[in-house]
Each structure stands twice: as structure tokens, then as C-alpha cells.
Amino acid sequence: MSMLTVTIDGKITTVPAGSTILDAAKKLDVDIPTLCYLNLEDLRINNKGASCRICVVEVEGRRNLAPACATPASDNMVVKTNTLRVLNARKTVLELLLSDHPKDCLVCAKSGECELQNLAEKFGIRESPYDGGEMSHYRKDISTSIIRDMDKCIMCRRCETMCNDVQTCGVLSGVNRGFSAVVAPAFEMNLADTVCTNCGQCVAVCPVGALVEHDHTWEVVDALANPDKVVIVQTAPAVRSA
Numbered sequence: 001m002s003m004l005t006v007t008i009d010g011k012i013t014t015v016p017a018g019s020t021i022l023d024a025a026k027k028l029d030v031d032i033p034t035l036c037y038l039n040l041e042d043l044r045i046n047n048k049g050a051s052c053r054i055c056v057v058e059v060e061g062r063r064n065l066a067p068a069c070a071t072p073a074s075d076n077m078v079v080k081t082n083t084l085r086v087l088n089a090r091k092t093v094l095e096l097l098l099s100d101h102p103k104d105c106l107v108c109a110k111s112g113e114c115e116l117q118n119l120a121e122k123f124g125i126r127e128s129p130y131d132g133g134e135m136s137h138y139r140k141d142i143s144t145s146i147i148r149d150m151d152k153c154i155m156c157r158r159c160e161t162m163c164n165d166v167q168t169c170g171v172l173s174g175v176n177r178g179f180s181a182v183v184a185p186a187f188e189m190n191l192a193d194t195v196c197t198n199c200g201q202c203v204a205v206c207p208v209g210a211l212v213e214h215d216h217t218w219e220v221v222d223a224l225a226n227p228d229k230v231v232i233v234q235t236a237p238a239v240r241s242a
């Protein structure tokens with residue numbers, strides 16, 4: 001296998017042909033933020049991604065910034081990951097993502113583990129300078145185990161990769177165009193009405209609070225505290241048929 005020599009932020013490494021700039025950066029422990037990128041190496045599945053552009057870097061000899069997750073490394077490539085231009089571009093990407101993102105971090109189930117929130121904090125972003133419409137027209141879709149809140153979807157499409165390529169369920173895919181584009185079941189059906197198996201893998205890879213676990217803890221607590229009250233606790237189809 002031919003090897004390529006890559007220099008990132010002054011550090012030199014070699015990577016196999018076919019590697020991306022991000023692969024080389026990982027080898028050098030150079031931190032490049034990612035959002036849409038999802039690499040499941042063991043399964044040889046790589047999210048086609050390259051949609052969020054948070055991972056952009058400068059490549060010597062190129063005019064435009066390049067997404068590190070989707071740009072193949074080449075021999076003697078020289079990359080810079082922390083120039084003012086790069087940091088400003090990443091900050092703008094975050095501000096644009098936040099411009100139509102619900103500002104309910106205080107009550108969001110993903111708060112503290114949200115990759116968008118963490119990056120905003122890292123870049124010192126407290127508000128977005130971009131005014132405009134907000135996606136606030138999607139209803140919440142609540143199935144047995146999953147809550148979908150598409151107002152929070154950033155279209156990274158990690159859940160789509162997981163649902164289709166890994167779990168082979170084929171429930172989630174990109175719907176709509178432009179501002180209203182989200183990942184959802186076809187015809188925006190309820191998850192409960194699809195062949196979703198409630199495996200939860202989409203929840204596991206969602207970087208924000210668009211897909212979260214349906215927590216039944218309080219229903220159980222309520223049932224224990226009020227044994228006389230009739231409480232219907234839903235069970236997953238697989239459990240129900242057992």
C-alpha cells in the first residue's frame with residue numbers, strides 16, 4: 001500500500017493512500033471539530049457527510065477551504081487547521097446552524113452532551129448575529145422509545161447512515177428541500193407507524209437533541225406513587241409479542 005506524507009500544523013505524518021485529511025490529523029492528535037462526520041471503521045462505513053463544513057482547513061496551494069473529513073490526503077500536502085481564516089469560517093458555520101436552532105438548551109434533554117452546544121461554548125458564541133426564520137413547524141413525534149424533535153435537526157444525516165447502512169431498517173432519510181430539509185420517515189409518517197425497531201442507534205449518533213430517548217422514568221415513578229391511578233405504560237412491539 002502506498003503511503004502519503006502529510007504535514008499538518010507543522011507536524012509530519014504518513015498515512016495510507018485513500019486516507020482523508022481528518023485521518024491524518026487524528027494520527028497526529030490534531031483536533032479538528034466535526035458534526036456530520038460519522039466513521040464506523042469496524043463496519044467499513046463512512047458517512048458521506050461533508051455537509052456541515054465545521055471541519056474546514058486550509059490546504060497549501062488551494063484557494064478554497066477544504067472539509068477535512070471528505071478531502072483525500074495527497075503526498076506532500078501541507079495543511080493548517082487553526083488559522084484565523086479557518087477559525088472564522090467554523091464560527092460562521094456554527095452561528096448559521098444556531099440561527100434557526102431552538103434556544104431551549106436549559107430544558108433540552110441533550111443539554112450537556114450536545115455537540116452543537118459544546119462547540120458553541122468552545123467558540124465563545126452566546127448568540128447568532130444572523131436573523132431570519134426559524135424552523136418551528138415540526139410537531140414532536142413520540143414513539144415507544146424515541147422522541148423526534150425535528151426543529152433541532154441540523155441535517156448531519158448521521159441517523160440516516162445508521163438507520164439505513166448499519167441497521168438496514170431504511171426508516172429515516174432526507175425529506176424536503178432547503179430551509180425545511182430534515183431527516184424523517186417517508187411522507188413524515190410517525191415513527192410508530194413505520195418498521196422502526198426502536199433500536200435507538202439513531203439516538204446514539206444524533207449530535208443534538210433532535211433524536212432523544214423517550215424516558216419513561218416519571219411514568220413509573222408516578223405509577224408507584226399512585227398505585228390506584230390507571231397508568232398505561234407502552235411497551236415496545238418486540239416485548240409485546242413475546
Ligand code: FES
Pocket residue numbers: 033034035036037049050051052053054055056067068069070
Ligand atoms: Fe466535515 Fe461535517 S464534519 S463536513
